[in-house]
Amino acid sequence: MTTPVKVAVTGAAGQISYSLLFRLAAGDVFGADVPVELRLIEIDPAMRALEGVVMELDDCAFPNLVNVVTTSDLKVGFDGVNWALLIGSVPRKQGMERRDLLGINGGIFKPQGEAIASAAANDVRVLVVGNPCNTNCLIARENGKDVPADRWFSMMRLDQNRAMTQLARKANRPVTSVTKMAIWGNHSATQFPDFYHAEIDGVEVPKVIDDHDWLNGEFITTVQKRGAAIIEARGASSAASAANAVIDTVRSIATPTPAGDWTSVGVVSRGEYGVPEGLQFGFPIRSTGSSWEVVTGLVHTQAAQSAIDTTRDELLGEQSEVTELLS
Numbered sequence: 001m002t003t004p005v006k007v008a009v010t011g012a013a014g015q016i017s018y019s020l021l022f023r024l025a026a027g028d029v030f031g032a033d034v035p036v037e038l039r040l041i042e043i044d045p046a047m048r049a050l051e052g053v054v055m056e057l058d059d060c061a062f063p064n065l066v067n068v069v070t071t072s073d074l075k076v077g078f079d080g081v082n083w084a085l086l087i088g089s090v091p092r093k094q095g096m097e098r099r100d101l102l103g104i105n106g107g108i109f110k111p112q113g114e115a116i117a118s119a120a121a122n123d124v125r126v127l128v129v130g131n132p133c134n135t136n137c138l139i140a141r142e143n144g145k146d147v148p149a150d151r152w153f154s155m156m157r158l159d160q161n162r163a164m165t166q167l168a169r170k171a172n173r174p175v176t177s178v179t180k181m182a183i184w185g186n187h188s189a190t191q192f193p194d195f196y197h198a199e200i201d202g203v204e205v206p207k208v209i210d211d212h213d214w215l216n217g218e219f220i221t222t223v224q225k226r227g228a229a230i231i232e233a234r235g236a237s238s239a240a241s242a243a244n245a246v247i248d249t250v251r252s253i254a255t256p257t258p259a260g261d262w263t264s265v266g267v268v269s270r271g272e273y274g275v276p277e278g279l280q281f282g283f284p285i286r287s288t289g290s291s292w293e294v295v296t297g298l299v300h301t302q303a304a305q306s307a308i309d310t311t312r313d314e315l316l317g318e319q320s321e322v323t324e325l326l327s
């Protein structure tokens with residue numbers, strides 16, 4: 001039998017996990033023929049709710065789900081895992097920016113980074129979802145230095161998917177016709193959804209959508225503020241679409257990127273596009289399935305470069321707020 005993929009999920013009794021775990025167990029991420037072990041991590045007060053989630057997993061009789069472990073002990077939870085999906089943290093409420101969560105959530109990611117470095121498998125890859133996800137990822141990465149820096153990711157894919165849908169709708173084309181959708185910078189209201197380099201049916205978006213005022217205005221702000229719009233409408237932050245983006249992200253990292261496309265993920269900067277080394281920054285990347293590289297050589301307009309500088313500066317500001325958690 002194939003060796004199971006061991007996946008740790010923090011915040012396993014929360015809203016995102018409630019959409020995610022069943023798809024992980026059903027084979028939506030690693031394939032229908034790959035066994036999966038879930039290692040579900042929660043804080044003690046949520047353990048009873050987690051028991052209920054596990055009962056439901058049992059009741060699905062998923063053929064590929066070979067084992068489920070529940071724990072509030074990080075070393076047990078991350079023991080031998082190939083993937084760690086760090087979701088557990090507090091979501092923002094209406095009127096807050098994600099950065100406002102740094103004081104509440106940042107501290108969660110230091111011990112998690114340490115525990116991953118000491119307990120996970122040698123090939124572990126980590127995706128941080130809990131907000132503000134780029135800076136939380138930076139905290140975890142800096143505290144888990146035994147794991148190479150290129151194995152730590154933060155989630156920009158929900159923004160990518162949101163942007164693709166907006167462009168497809170405007171052009172009256174299917175969403176599958178949109179490629180090369182880069183989201184630069186922070187998963188926040190300063191992110192830059194780069195319509196200049198995106199393509200519809202292989203043609204640059206500004207040549208397909210002639211309403212450039214919409215591209216430069218409503219398109220960008222809709223994507224930047226979509227999370228807040230969902231909180232305002234639903235009374236709770238996005239969950240099913242976030243879980244879907246987790247699945248898309250892991251697949252995009254773990255499988256080769258199709259020719260002529262790229263995917264957006266927060267990764268460690270090596271100084272590309274003037275982003276300071278070490279910042280956890282949303283870039284377009286291409287993956288081989290086991291390694292990845294930032295897409296280089298893209299030329300930005302002055303407006304695009306200025307937007308990238310703004311989101312970079314915001315991330316530098318977040319970094320300076322958490323210096324005590326970085327060592």
Ligand SMILES: NC(=O)c1ccc[n+]([C@@H]2O[C@H](COP(=O)([O-])OP(=O)(O)OC[C@H]3O[C@@H](n4cnc5c(N)ncnc54)[C@H](O)[C@@H]3O)[C@@H](O)[C@H]2O)c1
Binds near residue numbers: 129155
């Ligand atoms: N990056 C993105 O695109 C994106 C999208 C949506 C939501 N999010 C973020 O994901 C996070 C989770 O959202 P949710 O809707 O699932 O929230 P939720 O409140 O429904 O669930 C969070 C869960 O995390 C658990 N938790 C809290 N601290 C923990 C810890 N130290 N260890 C393990 N578990 C812990 C809680 O008990 C709870 O069950 C939030 O920070 C939210 O803002 C990010």
Ligand SMILES: O=C(O)C[C@H](O)C(=O)O
Binds near residue numbers: 238
């Ligand atoms: O907006 C939020 O706080 C939740 C999430 O990051 C989102 O983008 O929907």
